[in-house]
Amino acid sequence: MGINYRVDNWFLGYERSINPKKGGGGGGHNFKPGTGLKNLQAAGLKKPEVMVKIPRRTGNSSGMKGVKGHLEYISRNGSLTLENQDGQKITGAKEIKDTLNEWRKFGIPENSTKREALNIVFSMPPGTPAQAVKDAVREFAREKFQGHQYVFVEHTDEKHPHVHLAVSMRDELGKRMNPRKNDLFHWRVFFAEKMREQGVDCAATKRQHRGIAQKGDSAIVRQIEDRGKLSEVKKSQAQELIQALKENKRPLHPFLKEHLATKEMISEEYKYLAKELYKAGLKTEARAISKLNQSVMQADNTTKAQARFDDVIGRVTEKSVEIER
Template sequence: MREEEGVLPLPSLMEAWRPPAGGKRTLRGAYVRIKPGGSGGGAGRPMSMGQAEARAKLERIVRKAPEVMVKVSGKQYGAHHVAEHFGYVARHGKLAVRSSEGEVITEPGRLKAIAQDWAMLDEAMNEHGRERPTSLSLVLSMPGGSTDAETLHDAAQAFARILFEGSHGYMLALHTDTDHPHVHLTVATEGADGRRFNPRKADLHHMRETFAHELRARGVAAEATPRRARGHVQKRVRSPALHLDARLGAEGRRLNLEQLNELRAQSFVRGADQERRAEDVMALARQKQIRGAYAEAAVALAGTGKPDDHALSNDIAGFLADMPPAVSRRLARAREILQAARRPQDRTRPAQDGSAGTDERQPQGRDRER
């Protein structure tokens, strides 16, 4: 609609939603570079969208539409390892697996034959004999209760066709025996044209965008925004670290991620200058910029006088109020340590008028720390 042109501050919103840069470099045409099937630019290209598309995305973000998950769950080396993985995703013959050729497979023997084909292609193209994965396994899912298994499966099949049809073989299986349905997608790393599939962070983001786009095309409110676009600056603890911690725990040892963070926080508290690290300062500046983009959009919408715009402006305000503080885990823990150290002093500090110090059993109004 022409009357809505120019309402949203597109440049600042596009910067707030900017996907991770880069992706897998193309070396002599030897590597696949993922291109999105939905909104946003290709790897390394800026996002571009109009007012209507930006408003729809803004509504999904601030009203907290479910975020899709696309993650690399593992790598398989050689025919035997690939066949074992196929057996796992097929629940050893209990589930059907769909191939990139549209074949629905239930026989373990057929799965082993495909695993052998993938391994033979990889070995034939491996000129230097380096150890490298024959396949990569991905998991595609949505938060529990946000979509039904059939829709998820259909969107995952479309996702696989868009990204890999005509280039890489893949096998796809739906699992419904957990808290929420998810799809296992196994992709042959060696392509029919000699290109390797080896996604990086930016590629995975574009894959998330593609999957979210296919879900929305099927009536599911789904988003794929970077964590920073939702105000999160603390890095997520990666699955390999969690799995290693669990494995060491079973052996009577621990990786002790919490202890490592505690040591870093204690070191910060004991430091003479207590300066923030460069990445902490950058995280604070980045979130300030992102907050500013949403606040600018809220003001612009509130000024149109339209009920729908006013409601969205209020939703943005609530989204900003719920945004987490821009501090790392180390700084968050250091703040807790410092506050705990100050509380006993606050309780016993004599009052200015000579009366007894404050007692935590007596209500005292607002906390000094706030």
């Protein structure tokens, strides 16, 4: 068994890299051999992580009404030009209406209890060529969503380049997608592959692969804060912090034991991988994996709740010292 085979299976989730999964996300998961090592090496070299997210649905729209809402939102009510699965450009309310009529031919009901379109957001850090992101999404969708209706569009209203893609849940044979959490990770890995084909060096790894304990805020939370409002998540966090300060009790890490065990397991895998790569004469790759292992072991285990508590206590302590002086 070659090193790439072992790493791909460990990184992607045993056998997923070799045997495409039936059902789940669109198109199965056929990755190039060595994709696991490629992403881990990029992470070790601190290359930017790609982002692929499915925003939470807002409102109660379903069926074709929900699809219409998707397309109007990502096109900014027709002011932005969409591109569909056939490479056709769609601009304005009339052409969006024509596109919706095409989607209806796939048997999407006017009213449905199920989600009939998936809105996926692909993004990269500021400074990434926007055209490269759009071209990578085009190739991603062409391979992953064959037989589905879809449209995508680049948004330039934020510093980081990002593309919205709306894809029908049903394909031309009426079969529905059912993407799961691991499918989303595999989509990130595939998107990273497409970004590298565009000449952008990047990584797609899980937080656990990098030893990170804290989960970032969701896109929805960030959007709410950008509008100057406080999300329900932030309100709940504030209440928890106030209670912890009243009790003068630092919040516990609810999964510290599991987190440390995972870090140790991942570190052992990296040590083995670096050793095998070095023996095979791949010293550059071995050094990158060793750096990644070092980052994992040095990563802070503090949760967000603990970090907020420590920050407040630290500022209060500093203020007390200043007063005493």
